[in-house]
Amino acid sequence: xxxxxxxxxxxxxxRTQERALALTIAVVxxxxxxxxxxxxxxxxxxxxxxxxxxxxxxxxxxxxxxGILLLLxxxxxxxxxxxxxxxxxxxxxxLGGMVLAPGFVTFTAASTLLGFVTIAPYLIPAFASRRVAxxxxxxxxxxxxxxxxxxILVARVGAGIIAARADWHTVYVCALVLMVAVTAFLxxxxxxxxxxxxxxxxxxxxxxxxxxxAARHPDMRLSAAIQGLNFATFTAxxxxxxxxxxxxxxDYGTDDVGYLAAIAAVSVFSTPRLGRWADSVGPRRAxxxxxxxxxxxxxxxxxxGHSIWGVMVPLLLTNLVGPTIDVTGRMxxxxxxxxxxxxxxxxxxxxxxxxxAIGSALGTAVYDLGGWGATCSLLLTMSxxxxxxxxxxxxxxRNSAAVPDG
Numbered sequence: 522x523x524x525x526x527x528x529x530x531x532x533x534x535x536r537t538q539e540r541a542l543a544l545t546i547a548v549v550x551x552x553x554x555x556x557x558x559x560x561x562x563x564x565x566x567x568x569x570x571x572x573x574x575x576x577x578x579x580x581x582x583x584x585x586x587x588g589i590l591l592l593l594x595x596x597x598x599x600x601x602x603x604x605x606x607x608x609x610x611x612x613x614x615x616l617g618g619m620v621l622a623p624g625f626v627t628f629t630a631a632s633t634l635l636g637f638v639t640i641a642p643y644l645i646p647a648f649a650s651r652r653v654a655x656x657x658x659x660x661x662x663x664x665x666x667x668x669x670x671x672x673i674l675v676a677r678v679g680a681g682i683i684a685a686r687a688d689w690h691t692v693y694v695c696a697l698v699l700m701v702a703v704t705a706f707l708x709x710x711x712x713x714x715x716x717x718x719x720x721x722x723x724x725x726x727x728x729x730x731x732x733x734x735a736a737r738h739p740d741m742r743l744s745a746a747i748q749g750l751n752f753a754t755f756t757a758x759x760x761x762x763x764x765x766x767x768x769x770x771x772d773y774g775t776d777d778v779g780y781l782a783a784i785a786a787v788s789v790f791s792t793p794r795l796g797r798w799a800d801s802v803g804p805r806r807a808x809x810x811x812x813x814x815x816x817x818x819x820x821x822x823x824x825x826g827h828s829i830w831g832v833m834v835p836l837l838l839t840n841l842v843g844p845t846i847d848v849t850g851r852m853x854x855x856x857x858x859x860x861x862x863x864x865x866x867x868x869x870x871x872x873x874x875x876x877x878a879i880g881s882a883l884g885t886a887v888y889d890l891g892g893w894g895a896t897c898s899l900l901l902t903m904s905x906x907x908x909x910x911x912x913x914x915x916x917x918x919r920n921s922a923a924v925p926d927g
């Protein structure tokens with residue numbers, strides 16, 4: 522009786538491959554965030570209002586949520602390398618559609634499809650995790666996570682500067698050039714032996730189990746709702762702020778908005794330290810503390826929001842703790858069984874991007890209807906929701922821990 526040969530162990534990635542994968546994540550993540558500082562310029566370019574232009578980032582985020590739900594599970598059935606090459610090439614084609622779009626509808630459709638196929642940032646870490654030495658897994662994972670933050674920062678700062686020096690269309694031309702380069706070198710960056718995958722017989726059941734598991738875990742649903750509101754606050758803040766600062770009344774340029782976006786770099790330094798604090802006090806208590814600080818910052822947007830120097834204060838506070846609300850939310854999932862963690866995390870991420878879509882639409886629509894004051898009221902309401910739900914989650918956990926077994 523012959524034994525089946527074990528699945529081949531893939532070769533470890535070289536340092537050059539690791540850096541190339543981090544660069545890929547940064548570039549493909551950036552595509553969704555170029556519009557943040559230039560949203561007013563894009564609206565004027567197509568001759569649409571603030572409420573209409575808000576559909577572009579809103580539909581992009583909503584499509585990304587559906588893409589994560591429907592496409593990400595394919596990674597359990599097909600090689601991550603093959604899927605990444607297909608989806609990154611698809612992003613490049615969609616970005617080309619945005620560059621060549623003759624009108625607003627075509628531009629929005631291409632941006633929406635771009636969001637749907639932006640799956641590589643979630644597949645690449647899984648690909649890399651099986652191809653690095655165990656003692657370097659944390660280091661490489663942190664490097665790939667930092668690439669997401671780096672991509673968002675560079676997108677917002679770079680888009681503002683390029684639009685001020687040229688125009689908003691040039692921003693997307695530059696983005697297309699970057700994507701063509703990434704599409705060309707990615708096959709070499711991900712060159713590795715294929716690993717065995719199970720046949721795709723249970724795809725439908727796997728998708729259904731995402732909803733079933735979410736229904737059985739109220740703590741996950743609570744964390745997902747908190748992060749959905751948190752990300753809605755984030756997208757609404759940046760899009761409305763760009764419209765506010767580049768309005769005729771304020772008369773700042775897109776480059777000013779881009780420079781302002783660099784404040785988000787504070788989260789690169791604060792998040793790891795606050796993460797260690799969350800390890801010591803517990804994720805739910807840490808999330809509650811972060812929500813208090815964030816709401817304090819949000820409350821300052823209206824009184825300080827009439828100059829670019831004034832908004833730096835609330836932006837600094839919100840960016841200091843905003844990502845920590847996400848990190849602590851994910852930490853609440855880590856105590857669950859490993860075989861269901863990925864699917865619960867899928868539900869969590871889907872909820873986050875649905876929140877981002879709602880925030881994008883609401884932030885621009887409310888600004889269009891009521892200006893900066895109405896927008897600040899919206900942000901304060903959503904931030905209060907984050908705080909109240911975080912307090913409820915912390916109290917619920919404390920009460921459950923106080924109940925003795927048996």
